[in-house]
Amino acid sequence: MNKKTVFSAILTMALTFGVTTAVMADVPPPPVNQTIGFPDTKFDIATTICSNCHSAATNNIERHHNLITTVVPSASCVRQAGQPATLANGCHVLVSDGGSGFVFEDFRTCVSCHSTSPHHTSTAALAQDCVSCHGSVIDNPLDGHFIPAYALSSVTPLPGGKTVIVPGSNPAVTAIVQGCEACHQADPAATPVPIFSNADTHHGTNLGVNDVAQCNWCHNVSTPDAITIRQCEACHGVKSLHNIQAQTPAAANLTTIVPGAEDRGYGHIGSNTDCQGCHTSIVGSSSPFSAAIVPFVSGQSTHVALIGKVTTLTLTGTAFSNIGGDGVTAFKPTVTITNGTTTPLVLEPFSATESEIKVLVPALVAGSYDVRVTKEGVQSNLIKLTAVPQVLVKSAVLGSRTSLTITGQNFGAAPTTQYNSGLGVFVGTQPAKIVSWSNSKIVATSTSFNAGTKVVVKTLFGQVSGTISGAVKKGR
Ligand code: HEC
Ligand code: HEC
Ligand code: HEC
Ligand code: HEC
Ligand code: HEC
Ligand code: HEC
Ligand code: HEC
Numbered sequence: 001m002n003k004k005t006v007f008s009a010i011l012t013m014a015l016t017f018g019v020t021t022a023v024m025a026d027v028p029p030p031p032v033n034q035t036i037g038f039p040d041t042k043f044d045i046a047t048t049i050c051s052n053c054h055s056a057a058t059n060n061i062e063r064h065h066n067l068i069t070t071v072v073p074s075a076s077c078v079r080q081a082g083q084p085a086t087l088a089n090g091c092h093v094l095v096s097d098g099g100s101g102f103v104f105e106d107f108r109t110c111v112s113c114h115s116t117s118p119h120h121t122s123t124a125a126l127a128q129d130c131v132s133c134h135g136s137v138i139d140n141p142l143d144g145h146f147i148p149a150y151a152l153s154s155v156t157p158l159p160g161g162k163t164v165i166v167p168g169s170n171p172a173v174t175a176i177v178q179g180c181e182a183c184h185q186a187d188p189a190a191t192p193v194p195i196f197s198n199a200d201t202h203h204g205t206n207l208g209v210n211d212v213a214q215c216n217w218c219h220n221v222s223t224p225d226a227i228t229i230r231q232c233e234a235c236h237g238v239k240s241l242h243n244i245q246a247q248t249p250a251a252a253n254l255t256t257i258v259p260g261a262e263d264r265g266y267g268h269i270g271s272n273t274d275c276q277g278c279h280t281s282i283v284g285s286s287s288p289f290s291a292a293i294v295p296f297v298s299g300q301s302t303h304v305a306l307i308g309k310v311t312t313l314t315l316t317g318t319a320f321s322n323i324g325g326d327g328v329t330a331f332k333p334t335v336t337i338t339n340g341t342t343t344p345l346v347l348e349p350f351s352a353t354e355s356e357i358k359v360l361v362p363a364l365v366a367g368s369y370d371v372r373v374t375k376e377g378v379q380s381n382l383i384k385l386t387a388v389p390q391v392l393v394k395s396a397v398l399g400s401r402t403s404l405t406i407t408g409q410n411f412g413a414a415p416t417t418q419y420n421s422g423l424g425v426f427v428g429t430q431p432a433k434i435v436s437w438s439n440s441k442i443v444a445t446s447t448s449f450n451a452g453t454k455v456v457v458k459t460l461f462g463q464v465s466g467t468i469s470g471a472v473k474k475g476r
Contacts, residue, residue, distance in 0.1 A: 028265035028273075029183035031195045035246050035318055036267075036296045037137050037381070040184065041193045042204035043117055050110040059303040062388045064091070065460045066368050068413075077421065081105075085113035094419055102419035120205040128217065130235060136294045136378035137244055139237040141217055146289075147233045157278040159219075159227050160198075180232075182277040241278075242287040242325075243294050243378065244268045246318050247354055256330070256354050257293055257322040260285025269293075269325075290325030292376040295333060297383050300371075306390040311361040313371075317380070320373060321354050335359045336374045337385065339367045346374070361385070393466035396455050404432070404449045404468065406442040412460040414438075426456045 027033065034040065054060045067087060068075045076090035083089045091113075093105040106112065119125065124132040128141045139145040161179025165172045176182050180198055187195040196204065208215035215221040219231045245267030247257055262270030269275070269290055275282050301314035313335075320333045333352055338344035351358040357373065364387040373380040389410035396406045406425065414437035415423035425432040425444040432446035432455075442457065449455070451470040456463055 027263070029277075030181075030185035031187040031190060032183050033246065033266065034190075034195070035298070036244065036294075037134065039193050040195045040201050042196045042200050043119070043206070044204070045111055045115070045117055050114075054110075057303070058384075059386050059388075062304060062386050062461055063368055063384070066366065066386055066388070068460075069366075077416075078419075084115075092421075097420060104419075104421065117206045120207050125207075131379065133382045135296065135372070135381040136240055137296070137381075138235040139240045141234045145237040145239050147230060147237060152228070152230075155279045155282055157229050159229055159232050177276075178278065178280040179229075180278075238287075239289045240294065241268055242290045243292065245270050245293050245322070253323075257319055258327070259287070259290050259293075259323070259325050260327075286325060291329075292324070292331040292378045293319045293322040294378050295319045295373040295375055295380040297373055297380045300383055300385075303384065303386060305361055305364050305369075305385055305387045307366055307387050308363045309390070310363055311385075313359050313361050313385070315357045315359070315373065315383075316355060317373070318355055320352055320357055320375075331375050333357055333373050333375050336372050336379070337361065337364075337369050339369050388461045391457075391459050391461050391464045393455075393457055393464050396466040396468045398449055398451055398468055398471050400471070402445045402447050402449055403435070404444050404446070404455065406444070406455070406457060406466065407440060408457070408464070408466075409440055410459070410461065411437060411439055411442060411457065423458050423460065426458065427453060 032040070068077075071087045075087040078092055078094055079085055079090035081093045085091050092107055094102040095105045097103045119133065122133075124130075130138055131140045131143075155178075158179035161176040161181040163174050163176055166175050176185070184198055185195075186197040186200070202218060207217065208221075212221075217234065219227045245257055245259065245262065248263040248266040248270055250258075250261060250263045250270075252258075252261055257270075259269040260271065264271040264273035267274060268278070269285065269287055272283065272285050275285065275287065295317060296319060297315050297317040299316040302311065305311040305313075315335070322331050323329065324331060333349060335347045335349060335357065336344050337347065345362065347359050347361065349357045349359040364385075366387050366389070369385045369387065371383045371385050389412070391408070391410045391412075393406060393408040395408075396404055398404055404425070413423075415421050415434060417434075420431070424434060425442060425446075427446060427448035430446065430448045432444040432449070435443040435445060437443075449468055451468055453468050454465050455468050456465045
């Protein structure tokens with residue numbers, strides 16, 4: 001029998017739970033499911049695939065281009081080779097196109113510019129505001145949350161746990177109980193990413209590597225053998241631990257989460273069996289501080305909002321609604337949006353279930369916005385919404401011979417003449433020569449322009465196309 005099954009075995013024997021759950025591979029743990037929080041894996045700048053989380057589909061391009069005007073003077077498109085990419089130094093490096101012109105050096109390889117772990121060197125992480133990205137599945141070390149000071153007892157959880165022999169097992173098998181490792185164990189074979197040990201996931205943040213003082217944010221490194229749960233409670237206070245629970249297939253309540261009335265194995269407070277994982281022998285399912293269960297957002301219908309337009313945003317995830325620890329209070333979600341400078345918008349969804357929220361986002365000004373699901377004092381993980389200009393071609397009219405006049409909106413910055421920046425006017429792959437370029441009107445010349453063919457305009461905020469129409473005859 002392997003470790004994966006022994007925790008359930010010990011509980012089955014100790015509590016005479018006869019029913020086996022055949023719902024998911026990871027129920028009961030270990031290892032735990034991966035529906036809440038970031039994957040329990042190790043960040044390695046050399047092998048981590050950034051596009052698993054940031055990609056063109058999540059508007060990574062628009063997010064970068066939105067930064068151009070956030071500094072004074074505006075960030076430059078080009079940067080000297082050898083300098084690090086920053087908003088002050090500029091972004092793209094020019095390399096020869098083999099002829100007399102230039103092209104951009106590869107800019108799809110994230111780590112050529114982001115050379116260290118970008119998340120745990122961020123301003124928020126350095127200020128120990130871990131909740132900013134992770135949400136209330138943890139408490140912030142400096143927020144003054146409750147950590148008990150009374151003596152540790154036989155039901156106090158251990159950071160790892162203790163190894164015991166499963167009662168009645170013959171031959172004897174062991175299991176880990178009374179600690180995080182009763183459930184949170186490594187599984188190198190897990191897909192899509194391997195699950196690492198708790199030490200590895202935390203050390204994988206690189207916190208403490210450049211500044212030894214950061215090691216002590218989590219535990220006293222001078223005495224690693226004496227790590228107590230109270231040190232872990234700097235972030236894993238009772239307030240967060242007793243409010244982590246995913247939805248389960250329990251037939252009695254399929255539309256919301258009810259602590260104590262859920263199937264075991266999906267979180268911390270679903271059933272008494274879950275309590276036992278940390279406490280070994282606490283009976284009952286009423287846990288101090290259980291109130292609004294922490295929501296987790298795993299998907300969003302769009303990553304962009306068009307400037308000045310109302311956007312319908314659909315969020316998917318878990319624990320958007322729940323019943324409180326008192327068995328009565330219904331907790332409902334709101335959605336909070338902020339760009340960091342203006343007062344956050346708190347929006348009431350027009351539809352909300354345990355796993356889906358629909359909300360109307362009012363017209364926004366240009367910028368990158370932080371979006372979170374909030375619920376009575378707790379907040380979800382951070383997601384982003386980028387407000388971008390709507391680029392439109394209204395008409396593309398052929399003038400004399402090879403000259404085309406394109407009208408529309410938000411064409412943005414003009415392409416430079418010195419190098420091929422990927423911006424401009426194209427027929428197929430053929431670039432046209434730009435005569436003039438403003439936000440609403442472009443004049444270009446090309447021998448490929450013909451009435452009825454498609455012309456593509458590539459701008460900072462995406463590409464749009466229109467069909468070329470013939471010259472408007474005078475006197476008609
Ligand atoms: C597991 C998902 C995940 C992976 C993998 C990931 N990121 Fe992130 N990243 C996030 C989230 C979530 C945030 C916070 C919200 C946001 O800014 O989108 C973030 C924020 C960032 C930020 C902004 C940090 C700040 O100062 O606020 C940068 C830069 C970044 N990521 C770069 C990268 C790069 C480069 C890689 C690959 C080496 C990468 N990310 C891999 C999820 C991920
Ligand atoms: C050519 C250099 C360059 C490349 C390549 C690059 N970035 Fe960036 N990225 C930057 C710079 C510069 C910033 C702004 C950092 C700052 O605020 O100082 C940035 C910021 C970000 C941000 C934060 C945006 C925000 O809203 O604040 C994310 C997320 C990010 N990059 C992810 C990625 C990912 C993922 C890739 C690979 C697909 C990538 N970057 C490739 C230069 C680059
Ligand atoms: C800018 C957003 C951001 C901030 C702020 C942030 N994190 Fe993270 N964290 C991430 C992202 C994204 C991942 C997943 C990718 C990675 O490991 O970098 C992650 C992963 C982790 C993991 C491993 C994943 C897991 O589930 O075990 C730990 C542990 C962690 N962070 C701890 C912290 C601590 C401690 C702080 C505060 C000092 C903090 N983080 C602040 C974005 C952030
Ligand atoms: C009884 C089994 C069990 C025990 C013991 C346990 N957990 Fe969990 N924990 C879970 C399950 C199940 C989830 C939900 C996993 C999911 O669906 O993503 C979870 C989720 C979490 C999360 C949310 C973020 C994430 O990465 O999944 C945190 C944080 C967490 N546990 C911390 C702890 C800490 C700290 C301890 C020890 C004090 C602990 N857990 C002990 C079962 C357990
Ligand atoms: C983000 C939180 C965090 C940070 C920062 C951190 N640790 Fe840890 N450390 C842990 C966790 C979690 C464990 C596992 C505890 C357990 O399971 O009993 C651990 C365990 C250890 C252990 C015991 C052996 C092992 O690997 O299980 C040592 C030694 C250790 N850490 C040293 C360090 C040093 C040195 C630093 C700074 C470079 C550091 N830690 C920074 C969270 C952290
Ligand atoms: C400085 C804050 C901080 C401290 C202190 C801390 N952790 Fe964590 N821990 C985190 C964050 C952040 C996560 C990731 C939550 C997520 O997935 O979004 C996490 C996740 C976890 C999880 C869930 C599994 C996983 O890897 O995601 C366990 C178990 C855990 N921590 C155990 C511990 C133990 C044991 C200690 C004490 C030795 C400890 N932590 C100390 C911040 C901290
Ligand atoms: C993920 C681990 C975890 C789970 C699961 C968990 N608790 Fe706790 N609980 C803690 C921690 C940590 C403390 C604070 C212990 C300390 O520092 O003394 C605590 C404290 C308590 C206390 C206060 C008495 C004490 O020991 O300090 C009670 C009562 C309690 N929990 C009941 C429950 C019940 C009931 C459940 C299930 C519904 C539950 N807990 C599930 C981690 C957990």
